[in-house]
Amino acid sequence: MAFSRNSKAKPAEEGPVDPVPWETVFRFVVGSVERPRTPKQPRSVFGKPAVRVPTGGKDRPVLAPCAFLGSSSVAGLPSRPELTLYEDADAQRLLCWVDEPEEADGETRHTVRDAGGEVIGVLRRVPPKRPFKHTWRIEQPGRPEIVGRNEWASGSAGQVASRFAVRAAFEAVDSLFHAGTDEKTTGKARSLEWRADDKIVMTSEGSREVKIEATWLDRRLAFAFALVGDA
Template identity: 55%
Template structure:
């Protein structure tokens, strides 16, 4: 008779639909470390959404990043700026290289048929201490502007967030030993607003949450592929 703990049965890894996802990450991790899973399991780089219980959480793919082996011939995009519906076929969308327009870097995003579905724009900073911002142009909808979370909203909201941001940086510097520390900096959070309503939020390029159904998920994916750099 065998003794010991019963082996935990892992949930299956299945591809989920991409059109209605809310929170996603771009990662190769399929099964992250949990209290019941001591080691992470990796797969293909993909856009992934969390599924299952906290103890047996999985990150199910909804679109796969291209590779040099799977890249469709003739596409202008880089493999890691190209998404497929399966690991090897079914072109979903791709992000074209940037075109500089008066300092703005404009990335056209096209669907699998080559039709333009929108543009992701990196907007250079206008003054210190602000960094660059972003804009998503989706035909038929108001433009979506992505700014630092603490610099988004009306004047009163900005003032309150700015004070909180300064205090947070003072505490972080005290804990990390100040400038020159080996402690990694946190990715900045962006609020994406259309007509002054938050439609999407992002934490660096690691985690993106879409809050309004009309936002084309492929444009949100495109921002994550480009990275907040």
Template identity: 50%
Template sequence: MAFDKDKAGQEPPVAAVDWVEVREFTVGSVERPITPKRKRAVRRARAVRVPKGGGGSRVYAPCAYCAPASVPVPPGISGPRLYEDENGQRLLCYIDAGGAESVESAEGTGGAEGAEGDRRHHVRDGNGEIIGTIRRIAPSKRMFKHTWRIDQPGHPEIVGRNQWASGDARDIAGRGAGKFISGLMDSLASLDADSGDQAERKARTLEWRADGELVMTSQGKTCTITADWLDRRLAFAFVLLGDR
């Protein structure tokens, strides 16, 4: 047992990987998980991490680091931020704290302010330039679950819905009926996720589509990207915000 602990403590840090073409990631501090030969997980800095290898060789390589507590918050930044290096010297991107979404932005119908719970977060690069916007859209009915939108300049709007609400039912139903079915499926999934003990609750799976194309799938702190054109920093930002 002591030998295993010593061996785990001596394992070298996993080298960072380029974030630009990441396909699958999670956010956390576990770098080397528990295995039959490793009795305790090896933890390092909290980061966006990419799974590599399998079985006893599985590791989670960092590709972007969450803001270290020791690094002062840059002026004018109030939301979560990510760095290219563990020491927090090279800012990769950050998220605006978020403001109320307008009805025009959320629904395309014009107006001043959206429903309670609508939020808009700009995602900015290290120079402060907007690279995209994440929008949380409150449900039209209390029983339904909120949805998400990602706007990336030069590309179609990306819509994030519960996986159960992304099937053929919406395609074969009329426009109004489709919206109702989509909301109902979101609601049923929400009820399923909220049943049982708190520890057993499971984050809902979201499918993100743009003009019918599957762009990415997310669940809690994990995400799988399928579209080459998606700016990975937008996916990172959504996972940091959380589906809530």
């Protein structure tokens, strides 16, 4: 059979993306895009809503799942689907969940529990002091309190100034995973810097993207913040 010289072969179908271990994640987003659109990857490929880790190369980036969000079709959910995470796509292995928020002393508390119901830690939303916005605290047993606030208000004057230089580099990398993902964002996400004993533990862009700096941070607490959202 003769083929036209102008005919183009269809790109090979990509197989499903294998999950990666959640315990050692250092950077993640929450969403359903599995293979973002790029010039060499013309269509976004979607999977189940999950906590996803950027992998792959520049031309064919992949957002591999490490924990899957719950669904209303799953029986016996311990919390709302959007506040529940499973280790597998079939929702057979519970990872953690976030309790309904509680108000105490003007703060909003979100308790995070493991698969057995034991408390992993607590997220605390602290009311704002004008002219600033609200801040966050993370309590992880056996570790110093983690304080999350606007990154431009954290650290020394020299550290604040240096962030302008590194911001461009981060944005160049971020574009690989956010450009053409078919996920709509509204407005500029607030950048938070999370510190314990004046050392950076993690950074976040709204609840869209989180980067973990401290190896000792329980990843499930970082996941919980992304699920709750910086609202």
